[in-house]
Amino acid sequence: MDPDSLPKTTHEQQEYLLSNVKDCSILNGLAVRPSAYLFSAGTDVSGALATTAPVTLYPSLFPRACFDEARAIQKAYNELYAAIARDRGWLTHIVKRLIEVDDFIANLWSVHLEVEKEGYAQNLTLGVFRSDYMIHTDSASPGEKPTIKQVEFNTVASSFGGLSTKVSQLHSYLNSISAYPPTSSHVITPTSLPTNPCIDSLSLGFSTAHCAYGPSKSSPPLPLCILFVVTAPESNIFDQLALSTPLQTTYGIPTFRLDFRLILDHTSVSADEKRILIYSPPYSPDTSYEVSLIYFRAGYSPSHYPTQASWDARLQLERSAAIKCPSILTHLAGSKKIQQVLATPNSPHLSNFLSRTSSSDMIERIRDTFTAIYPLDDTPEGQHAVRLATNPKDSEGYVLKPQREGGGNNIYGAKIPEFLRGLGDDQQKWRSYILMELIKPPTLRNSIFRNGEVQSGEVIGELGVYGVCLWRNGNDEAGGRKDGEGKDGKIVENWEAGFLLRTKGSNSEEGGVAAGFGAVDSPCLVDV
Numbered sequence: 001m002d003p004d005s006l007p008k009t010t011h012e013q014q015e016y017l018l019s020n021v022k023d024c025s026i027l028n029g030l031a032v033r034p035s036a037y038l039f040s041a042g043t044d045v046s047g048a049l050a051t052t053a054p055v056t057l058y059p060s061l062f063p064r065a066c067f068d069e070a071r072a073i074q075k076a077y078n079e080l081y082a083a084i085a086r087d088r089g090w091l092t093h094i095v096k097r098l099i100e101v102d103d104f105i106a107n108l109w110s111v112h113l114e115v116e117k118e119g120y121a122q123n124l125t126l127g128v129f130r131s132d133y134m135i136h137t138d139s140a141s142p143g144e145k146p147t148i149k150q151v152e153f154n155t156v157a158s159s160f161g162g163l164s165t166k167v168s169q170l171h172s173y174l175n176s177i178s179a180y181p182p183t184s185s186h187v188i189t190p191t192s193l194p195t196n197p198c199i200d201s202l203s204l205g206f207s208t209a210h211c212a213y214g215p216s217k218s219s220p221p222l223p224l225c226i227l228f229v230v231t232a233p234e235s236n237i238f239d240q241l242a243l244s245t246p247l248q249t250t251y252g253i254p255t256f257r258l259d260f261r262l263i264l265d266h267t268s269v270s271a272d273e274k275r276i277l278i279y280s281p282p283y284s285p286d287t288s289y290e291v292s293l294i295y296f297r298a299g300y301s302p303s304h305y306p307t308q309a310s311w312d313a314r315l316q317l318e319r320s321a322a323i324k325c326p327s328i329l330t331h332l333a334g335s336k337k338i339q340q341v342l343a344t345p346n347s348p349h350l351s352n353f354l355s356r357t358s359s360s361d362m363i364e365r366i367r368d369t370f371t372a373i374y375p376l377d378d379t380p381e382g383q384h385a386v387r388l389a390t391n392p393k394d395s396e397g398y399v400l401k402p403q404r405e406g407g408g409n410n411i412y413g414a415k416i417p418e419f420l421r422g423l424g425d426d427q428q429k430w431r432s433y434i435l436m437e438l439i440k441p442p443t444l445r446n447s448i449f450r451n452g453e454v455q456s457g458e459v460i461g462e463l464g465v466y467g468v469c470l471w472r473n474g475n476d477e478a479g480g481r482k483d484g485e486g487k488d489g490k491i492v493e494n495w496e497a498g499f500l501l502r503t504k505g506s507n508s509e510e511g512g513v514a515a516g517f518g519a520v521d522s523p524c525l526v527d528v
Helices: 011-028 064-072 074-086 088-095 103-118 161-176 198-213 237-249 260-266 308-318 328-333 336-343 349-354 360-367 380-389 415-422 427-432
Strands: 060-063 124-136 147-154 224-230 255-259 267-269 277-279 289-296 323-325 373-375 398-402 433-437 444-450 453-472 490-505 519-521 523-526
Touching: 011 161, 011 444, 060 064, 060 444, 060 453, 060 490, 064 074, 064 124, 064 147, 064 453, 064 490, 064 523, 074 088, 074 124, 074 328, 074 349, 074 360, 074 453, 074 490, 088 103, 088 328, 088 336, 103 308, 103 328, 124 198, 124 289, 124 328, 124 490, 147 336, 147 453, 161 198, 161 237, 161 490, 161 519, 198 224, 198 237, 198 289, 198 323, 198 453, 198 490, 224 237, 224 260, 237 255, 255 260, 260 267, 260 308, 267 308, 336 349, 336 373, 336 433, 349 360, 373 380, 380 398, 380 415, 380 433, 398 415, 427 433, 444 490, 444 519
Parallel strands: 060 523, 124 323, 224 255, 224 289, 289 323
Antiparallel strands: 124 147, 124 453, 267 277, 277 289, 373 433, 398 433, 444 453, 453 490, 490 519
8 A cells, every 4th residue: 555645446445445344434433413504594403413423534644663662652641641740830831831721721710720729629630641643754864754743632531542542443344344545455454454442441541540539428329320411413523422321330430421511510528628629410400419520521612611601610620529520720831831841952841750750761751752833922933923923924833722622722833823813912912832843754545435426535643652640649749749749649550541643625725624624534553
């Protein structure tokens, strides 16, 4: 299989491949809710239909060494962001640079300050992380091996862990039934298609945190449960159900979905110092559960907080004794500003946070994944970035990123100067953005099946590696120590938890699958 061309297929071979993609996807939950625009006005299809998730027909070629390296360093990345979230003093220093110019960050920080006043009721935090990379090749050194460069590190609502396992299973199944043409058989093999443990690994993480919560703290004791805090309606519901269903069927843990907008309607916090979070299902309001773990798949975007009541709801959850995934501090640790500060050349922060838990070699391997990232402020680096960002020619090699999660927020290339001019003369507003050098991965050819149509052409891929980390925050209420370890703070559990490959057209700037830009894919590993 040539990366510059798709395998040649007959009409019958293409139909055999496509029919199996459609049928097996729906059979195994590799699906999304269809968009309303696909149906005539007045047709109520809410919650009744499913369609194949945007998916590639073929697994995409990916360098084996890069894939192995991304997975090998994930545990150290977990440790890094757990240490950042534990160090309140260091986080305060960084966040204070943003709260004057970014209302969303300021409101998140206000939630933390409110909880800090009365003291955090829960000392454990669960992180379900995803570190995203693109392949980098140095055009000036054509003989050099490809490497990985980090696009971003996600600490909140790291999606597609469920569908990533299912698309790996789909591509392996298609290969096993000879759905791929014989010309690709020397490349697409059982050994080139890695098993993806995401569903098992992430659900184990939730179960582990649930167990770490311990027995009910209520009197009399209440049954324990896990809450998935979500948006509704949710097109990506099957990805979430792939993670919540094993909690019920494998671990026997009652697990509920709660619309972010209804938090105050169906939860309460006990008035005593325990601050137990109680959930009463709307279909059975007289039944009460004690919440052991809150998993946020909502709350990461300003659009999720249309009213003050939305912020009151986030505060209610945060001040409770339930373990949070993520906590408000872990949420803030995932801001783009943190990524920029860590990636600053000669920055001591990476070593300070990891020197007690990782070798110097591992620290350098993480540093090697960084690309050039600049602030837009009054520092020499920031002024250099301003010159780059305001020059239409120089800006073509960069992307401007706000402190946001989810697709569709970034500004690319020649559009950056005009966007910055639109912010007005007050350059203080620019400080809420970072300027990142564009990573330009090599292009491949693949076919994407989306909304019943097949589109073939040049694509690029982005590899995400998941991590699960449970840690104890310690009781350093004064705000952390220089080494990133709060008093008694420590890692309880830590593992790499599988991978996600997202593929998009080579001309597409954004890559979010749920946002309508990309497709879920799986790697076909090759030695380069």
